[in-house]
Amino acid sequence: MVNQDLRKEAHDVEVTVWVGKSGHGAVLEELKTQLQDRKLVKVKFLRASRGGTSVEEMAEELAENAGAEVVDTRGNTAVFH
Structure with a gap:
């Protein structure tokens, strides 16, 4: 089970990546970069x-x-760690 503390923190996080008609391949590198920061x-x-x-x-x-x-x-939203 995913850590409940992360779920609580996720509530206040703003959307910073949008996946559009180009699919998730178009945002993959951006997601990786943001996860590092x-x-x-x-x-x-x-x-x-x-x-x-x-x-x-x-x-x-x-x-x-x-x-x-x-x-x-x-x-329509997901939170990644």
Whole structure:
């Protein structure tokens, strides 16, 4: 289970990465860079990026590619650590 303290901290984190119709490949390097500088990064998946895929699936795939951990997903937003 993910650390509850991280989930609490994630509440106040602002979205700094947006995944659009180009998909998560377009933001992968940006996410990696931000994770080096910050403890938590919040990513919003815009409608155009989702197609028929759920936010949870997209977040897990992005986390795997970025070498990160998904802390939480809510609505169209995911938090990475």
